[in-house]
Amino acid sequence: MDPSDQKHFTVVDYVIFAVLLGASMCIGLYYALSGGRQRTTQEFLMADRSMSCLPVSLSLIASFQSAVAIIGVPAEIYSHGTQYWFIGCAYALGLFIPAHVFIPVLYRLQLSSAYQYLELRFSKAVRTCGTVTFIFQTVVYMGICVYTPAFALNAVTGFELWGAVLATGLVCTLYTTLGGLKAVIWTDVFQTLVMFAGQLAVIVVGVYRTGGVSEVWTKVWEGNRISGLDLNPDPTERHTFWTLAVGGVFLMLSLYGVNQAQVQRYLSARTEKEAVRSCYMAFPSLQLALALSCVMGLVMFARYCGDDLTDKLGSSSRDAMVIYFVMDMLQGLPGLPGLFVACLFSAALSTISSAFNSLATVTMEDLIKPHFPAMSEARATLLSKVLAMSYGLLCLAMAYLTHLMGDSVLQVALKIFGMVGGPILGLFCLGMFFPWANSIGAVVGLGAGLATSFWIGIGSIATHSSGTRPLPSNCIPVLLTNSATAAIQSALRNTTLSHPSALKRFYSLSYMWYSAFNSFTVIIIGLIISFVTGPMKEEDVTPGTVYPLVGKLLCFLPEHLKKKLCCVTPLGQTLSSQQSQPPEQKEISGWGLQQDRGASPGEMESFLPDGHTRLVEHETTV
Ligand SMILES: O=C(O)CCCC[C@@H]1SC[C@@H]2NC(=O)N[C@@H]21
Numbered sequence: 001m002d003p004s005d006q007k008h009f010t011v012v013d014y015v016i017f018a019v020l021l022g023a024s025m026c027i028g029l030y031y032a033l034s035g036g037r038q039r040t041t042q043e044f045l046m047a048d049r050s051m052s053c054l055p056v057s058l059s060l061i062a063s064f065q066s067a068v069a070i071i072g073v074p075a076e077i078y079s080h081g082t083q084y085w086f087i088g089c090a091y092a093l094g095l096f097i098p099a100h101v102f103i104p105v106l107y108r109l110q111l112s113s114a115y116q117y118l119e120l121r122f123s124k125a126v127r128t129c130g131t132v133t134f135i136f137q138t139v140v141y142m143g144i145c146v147y148t149p150a151f152a153l154n155a156v157t158g159f160e161l162w163g164a165v166l167a168t169g170l171v172c173t174l175y176t177t178l179g180g181l182k183a184v185i186w187t188d189v190f191q192t193l194v195m196f197a198g199q200l201a202v203i204v205v206g207v208y209r210t211g212g213v214s215e216v217w218t219k220v221w222e223g224n225r226i227s228g229l230d231l232n233p234d235p236t237e238r239h240t241f242w243t244l245a246v247g248g249v250f251l252m253l254s255l256y257g258v259n260q261a262q263v264q265r266y267l268s269a270r271t272e273k274e275a276v277r278s279c280y281m282a283f284p285s286l287q288l289a290l291a292l293s294c295v296m297g298l299v300m301f302a303r304y305c306g307d308d309l310t311d312k313l314g315s316s317s318r319d320a321m322v323i324y325f326v327m328d329m330l331q332g333l334p335g336l337p338g339l340f341v342a343c344l345f346s347a348a349l350s351t352i353s354s355a356f357n358s359l360a361t362v363t364m365e366d367l368i369k370p371h372f373p374a375m376s377e378a379r380a381t382l383l384s385k386v387l388a389m390s391y392g393l394l395c396l397a398m399a400y401l402t403h404l405m406g407d408s409v410l411q412v413a414l415k416i417f418g419m420v421g422g423p424i425l426g427l428f429c430l431g432m433f434f435p436w437a438n439s440i441g442a443v444v445g446l447g448a449g450l451a452t453s454f455w456i457g458i459g460s461i462a463t464h465s466s467g468t469r470p471l472p473s474n475c476i477p478v479l480l481t482n483s484a485t486a487a488i489q490s491a492l493r494n495t496t497l498s499h500p501s502a503l504k505r506f507y508s509l510s511y512m513w514y515s516a517f518n519s520f521t522v523i524i525i526g527l528i529i530s531f532v533t534g535p536m537k538e539e540d541v542t543p544g545t546v547y548p549l550v551g552k553l554l555c556f557l558p559e560h561l562k563k564k565l566c567c568v569t570p571l572g573q574t575l576s577s578q579q580s581q582p583p584e585q586k587e588i589s590g591w592g593l594q595q596d597r598g599a600s601p602g603e604m605e606s607f608l609p610d611g612h613t614r615l616v617e618h619e620t621t622v
């Protein structure tokens, strides 16, 4: 990028950006100094299970709406048209199933970490495998989220790259470490609003400067960027209605159903009903976030298609082009470039803080506490803060690794979710829907799922069959005009159109199918191994850890047949955690309530730090 074309910030922009970081810090400090002052893990990691549905729902959006979406989705729409928008069709089921299947099971078990479920249902080994897999996925994802905004800004504005990464990482680590989950959730609320405001500003100014709505629509229509309903059933087709609306459901379930960051938010709600309501309330906000980023891509297309930006942007990826577009639109409007940079970093901060906090929680609850049961509350809380800090530093290192990955951060992020989140989703489904599944089946199933997903993932990179479709000839996006890239495009067109071997087709499976494909692999392998090594019996399964899915699907069968199929266990009772737990119970419920095999589902046995046990009668509401 030659300096003459670099867009510069005015003082006002820097002030706005500093105000955003400052506001996040203040919210973090407020929660460090108010309430219980973050002195128990229940408060630091679970917000005292006192949150209401509005902040939880906005925090649910913020967790997986980072700069990757703010930059990656417009770049996707610019290059491939609005096909990606169909992922919105996956949001309905993608939130309905978590609200009515995963939340009831996980909430009634009163867990702190989603992976405690795996020990209750299977064994400690399965829990550890799930936790380690989640940690790997989140650390890689965090790296992408820290790197994306800094890289894009640096490419266009010369904004000091590693200075921005450091500023983001440190501010985020600080307020997360000081304020715990309460600070993370309330900064998420503030940052989500900044995110929406920033994107809206770019859209309004962009439409105005491109000649108004009708002008934008005409250019977009003629550039055939409005993709119709592509019902092509070919699973290697990168984006079709099926890969996005159906494959997308499994992606949503892996994130909003079983991902620790989201499960922790559900469990921080003061009642189960509040948690379900927050899931429902996330739907409109998710649709709004998707619409804003897609429209931004369309306005960008209306603005540049046909112009030649290659000389301006050089070899940097199309992701950087989004920032160029924003800076181009907002030039001369002091404060607005700063607002968009604040939007970008809000997106990044809200995701990274959720990642830090969930990593600290699972490391504490799943990997440390079980080995140090006598650890004092103060020491446990201090250790949680040290963990949040160390994950922060690890994240900066991962940011550098992202530097080495390909372009299109959106695709990289979605691939990670499919490759790692998919098998974890399969593991939870295996446990919740199939009472016969045993621990050996679960571990082998997870291993098979991860092995398959990395085999496809690496295979697709090796054979360059990332499924990029040839673009419509009438408007080769401006960044592809240079001959080298065009040559790759035509070479790619020839190889993929030649007779692809079965293996090549396997490698070119759309990454939007990874979540579905990998979760089914875990379930099928897990069931086979379970039946081979002796399936579990109904009475052996911890009550409250199985969702009678098969029973509900086969509701037409007579009761005695369903009993034979051992799939009619009633789910645990609806809990309102505040009423059901006596106050002294609170500080240890994060230790996971061990079910006494003999206790009836309504009774939960909990282990006190001093080794005594207490039967807690949970109120049962219909
Ligand atoms: O923005 C990111 O950090 C990740 C990319 C989007 C992740 C998925 S896409 C479907 C769902 N909707 C969102 O807003 N995020 C998740």
Ligand code: NA
Residues within 6 Å of the ligand: 061, 062, 063, 064, 065, 066, 067, 346, 347, 348, 349, 350, 351, 352
């Ligand atoms: Na975010």
